[in-house]
Amino acid sequence: MTKKDRYEFVIHYFQQHVPDAETELIYDNPYQLLVAVILSAQCTDKRVNLTTPAIFGRFPDVESLSLSSEEELFPYIRSISYPNNKTKHLLGMARMLMDDFRGEVPMTVDELVKLPGVGRKTANVITSVIDQQPNMAVDTHVFRVSRRIGLVSPKATTPLAVEKELIRNIDKSLIHKAHHWLILHGRYTCLARTPKCRECGLQQACNYFQKNIILL
Missing domain, CATH: 1.10.1670.10 (Helix-hairpin-Helix base-excision DNA repair enzymes (C-terminal))
Structure with a gap:
């Protein structure tokens, strides 16, 4: 063949x-998907989906997450793999979105990979799922x-x-x-x-x- x-x-x-x-991660908007994909690194989607409702209940948008602290956020993702690093990544991501992108999730790979915790694979997922761009996350x-x-x-x-x-x-x-x-x-x-x-x-x-x- x-x-x-x-x-x-x-x-x-x-x-x-x-x-x-379609993705098995549960989300309602680009912010939620970005958080979920960052958390999903070396972790199952099932575990992420069990964790994110509480996170989004307390931090419903980029601004609320950006104003949080490691001490406050960590307990919400304690059950996720590498919680210390991911706590730092989520806070850094939210703060950069507020400072550099007016609180909006950008829709280009080049911009997304500037965010803490976001590599090429994550950027490809976001642009592909949200915007149906022809990007292949491997x-x-x-x-x-x-x-x-x-x-x-x-x-x-x-x-x-x-x-x-x-x-x-x-x-x-x-x-x-x-x-x-x-x-x-x-x-x-x-x-x-x-x-x-x-x-x-x-x-x-x-x-x-x-x-x-x-x-x-």
Whole structure:
């Protein structure tokens, strides 16, 4: 199967079976999504969703968060991984938004990555989810699934390399959906240690299945 055929097969499968894929983080506005994505680093969306209602109840907007302190905020995110660093990041993020962006979450990757706690992946998530910009956030799931299936070259050994190759090969109008397709597939089917290959609808297009499973 050529790379073009593989992309067409995979995209068609997801369009048919997961047409409305979206983030599993619960949010009502860009501020809430930004907080949730920062908290989600090396933490499950489920845990984040259990934590954010109390945070947003006490800090409903950027300004209220910017006026808080580490001592006040920390107890709200104690159960999240790396709570000390994330407390500092959230406060720094909110204060920079107030000082430099009039309290609004910017919608360009270049501006977002200036914020404390926001790297390229987080910036891509925000712009893709909120504004449907053709940006591909590559987390551990997207990285693993793309390489296993064969959507990217074995030489694509960094998140940035995977991001660039996916963007080159996926229609611009579908990139914001493809991000969620690959994440959800990695989260529930193409698991890191025990992929559910026998249940997977991408067997025909998957390099990993063809090389490692089909002969078993």
